[in-house]
Amino acid sequence: MASHYIKFIADDEETLRNVELPSPAVKEVPDWYKDATRFRHSNKAGFGEQGQVESTMKGCMPVFDSMTMGYIQKTWTDIFIERDDQGEVTYRWSRGPEIMRSRPQYQHATMPAPHGCSKTMFTWNRPWGVVVPRGYSVMFTHPAYRYDLPFVSGSGVIDADLYHSAGKNSVPFYLKDDFTGLIPAGTPMFQVVPFKRESWQATKHGEELAHLKDNSTMTLRSKFYDGYKKLFWQRKVFS
Numbered sequence: 001m002a003s004h005y006i007k008f009i010a011d012d013e014e015t016l017r018n019v020e021l022p023s024p025a026v027k028e029v030p031d032w033y034k035d036a037t038r039f040r041h042s043n044k045a046g047f048g049e050q051g052q053v054e055s056t057m058k059g060c061m062p063v064f065d066s067m068t069m070g071y072i073q074k075t076w077t078d079i080f081i082e083r084d085d086q087g088e089v090t091y092r093w094s095r096g097p098e099i100m101r102s103r104p105q106y107q108h109a110t111m112p113a114p115h116g117c118s119k120t121m122f123t124w125n126r127p128w129g130v131v132v133p134r135g136y137s138v139m140f141t142h143p144a145y146r147y148d149l150p151f152v153s154g155s156g157v158i159d160a161d162l163y164h165s166a167g168k169n170s171v172p173f174y175l176k177d178d179f180t181g182l183i184p185a186g187t188p189m190f191q192v193v194p195f196k197r198e199s200w201q202a203t204k205h206g207e208e209l210a211h212l213k214d215n216s217t218m219t220l221r222s223k224f225y226d227g228y229k230k231l232f233w234q235r236k237v238f239s
Contacts, residue, residue, distance in 0.1 A: 003237075004136070006071070006194055009129035011097070011166035018096035019127045022071035022192050024238045029067055030146060033058065045225060053225045061233045066144040070193035070238055073126070075099065079183040081150075081175065089120060089175065094185075098125055101169050108172070114152040117174035124153065124189050126167040130160040132194050137161070139195065140171050143188040150179040153190045159197070 010016045037043050040054035048054050057063050077093045079100065084090070093099050103121045113119045130138050141155040154172035171190050220227040 004133050004194070006138075007131040009131065009164060009166070011127050011129065014097045015127040015166075019076040020074060022073045022128065024068075025070050025072045025143075025191060026068040026238065028072040028074075028143070028188055029064075030148065032148070033064075033067065033145070055225050059226060059229070061229045063145065065233075065236060068238070069144070069236060070139075070191055072143060072188045073124075073128075073190055073192060075183060075185050075187045075189055076127070078185050081180050081183065083178070083180050087118070089118070089122075091122075097127055098168070100124055103169065103172065113174050117152055117176050118178075119174075121172050121174060122151075123169045124171040124173060126170040129164045129166045130158065130192070131164050132160045134161045135197055136194050137197050139193045140190050141193065142173075143191045146188055149187065150181075150183060151175050160194075 008021055010019070036056055036058040038058045039045055039056060040048075045053060077096045077099055079091060079093045082090045089102075091100060101123050103123050105120075108121045111121075113121075126140070132138060137157050138160040139155060139157050140153075142153040143149070151173045154174075156171065173189075216232075219231055223230055
């Protein structure tokens with residue numbers, strides 16, 4: 001398979017010295033996934049009372065693919081979050097380039113905060129500019145399935161084949177309600193997913209294409225488990 005290159009350009013010398021390059025997301029799968037068993041009670045195939053295979057999310061390749069697509073930018077410094085009696089947040093970090101800022105309220109006045117999060121919007125600073133091949137863009141988004149993090153990062157798309165700058169005040173995020181304390185260095189901040197820009201048009205179909213889904217279903221059922229992985233799944237490589 002031919003490789004495409006994604007190039008990360010340091011914003012300054014301080015970034016080169018102190019900020020780790022975004023890591024392939026496959027190296028950053030969360031502990032809950034690593035600790036899960038493939039089947040209900042163990043990694044050995046098991047069957048329920050109705051004869052069904054009791055597999056878990058550990059074997060779901062769409063979940064795996066979403067977690068391992070692209071790259072993960074991690075915090076390069078400890079961040080300490082405090083709140084006063086009125087709930088106002090103050091923050092500090094221990095080293096390296098500026099990592100976060102707060103965004104003026106008027107810029108997001110009509111945007112609802114994620115459920116369970118405070119209304120104040122903060123932003124991650126992107127320390128690396130990005131270069132991708134012509135015709136490609138990059139999505140920045142919350143790390144997939146990282147509901148354990150004390151914040152929720154927003155999403156944005158940059159046409160990084162044309163625009164290559166790093167970004168101050170760049171990736172929005174919200175702190176979870178009443179969170180205070182330490183966000184340690186090495187915490188995933190956001191996921192970086194390159195994709196090819198293409199035009200799409202949606203069309204509606206019924207019985208004339210029913211054989212496509214029926215064939216997929218019958219083929220999948222030829223396996224007790226891992227049918228999608230064994231018969232349909234295609235490996236995605238980011239390094």
